[in-house]
Amino acid sequence: MTTMRSLQGQGHHLSDTFVQLDVLNNHHAGIPPFGARMEAIGLSPLKPTAIDTLQVNIGKMCNQTCKHCHVDAGPDRKEMMTREIMEHCLDILRHHAIPTVDITGGAPEMHPEFRWFVGEIRKLGKHIIDRCNLTIIRANKKYHDLPDFLARHEVGVVSSLPHYVAGRTDRQRGDGVFEASIEALTLLNRVGYGQEDSSLQLNLVYNPTGAFLPGDQQQLEADFKRILKEQYQIDFNNLYAITNMPISRFLDYLLSSGNYQAYMEKLLESFNPAAAQGLMCRNTLSVSWDGYLYDCDFNQMLDMKVNTLAGPHIKDFDLEALTDREIRIDQHCYGCTAGAGSSCGGETV
């Protein structure tokens, strides 16, 4: 596996969110403000429709250091949600009709309280999604029983597999990741994930392994299904095609490879009003490891906290104020409206 360090660990200037926002706003030619594009299609101010999903980012620690990671996660990141903040999340879930909890990281399973947290959420009858990077299951003996644990709690698994060609996946996610991911998928299949006669959902995430946009989700899903079955006897439910957001490590890649301007132009060219209608920030609320609330995980990584009168911390949670808030947008949002749109659940049209 790769030993790359996070941007923060390198003391990289892009680990500063102000620098990222400055690049996004000032370091290219001819990209109009995202807000102006939204205004032109009548979506300004951008408002939530409902809050169906609480996406909880329980920490930045990860066993991988993928080149495109918008979280800037890695083994060198130590930020982790405290039990107290988790209790706050549970309290909110207990008192509000938010049906889905999407647990993400880093590698959320590395959090010592992960299993407790999952168990408590299940007691509340909520549907849980675990954004699992797959390799964690094989990383250490203490994680080998994760497939059983997840199955017992009926947790839906969403996992990245950017390509069915090993080299493509490894170039983005680290040496050996493809092989370990295939092993993990086999184990998940074995306990019932992704099987036709089972309710255990295994969804894969395709994201481009470079400076290009994802192709047609259905077509990619058909290719992945055929090839993973033929070559590795692996089954899964759906493939979500996700666009790489021009922030954090992917922004660093775009700038250092000389692809930044062309990528932003491509996002702008592909702006799709229909995709803008279904933006995930309209039905999701994101919580950071330290308990702040954000419109989405991307805004979280840019430290753009929710804009409500009630205050941006989970301790100030006020569903009414949050449902009425104005979603904070900036130039990175072009990543969500390109082509068929992009969200944590894939296309939005």
Next chain:
Amino acid sequence: MEKTYYYPEDLKKFGSVREFQPELGEKFFNYYNSVFKEGALTQREKALIALAVSHAVQCPYCIDAYTSGSIEKGATEEQMMEAVHVATAIKGGAALVHGVQMMNKAKSILM
């Protein structure tokens, strides 16, 4: 700007050919867009054919566009290079098959 016959930025201006002849330009782009829609061939298959033809006609704009297009549609590096080899084989073969004509002529005039 360096003086050259080809500028990468010109690819983005392709649509502007309508400026001098809107009607025919429009017809061309409508046709073009229909050709690349999913049909009996998948979009990826069409992108790979386009990539091969781009090499055969040696159009740098098309090579740019269909390298990105093929990758976006899920093609692998190996598939793209095989497509280029198909173009190469046909171009090379097209030259070589005329060797038969050369032989015919040579045999007709040589003792």
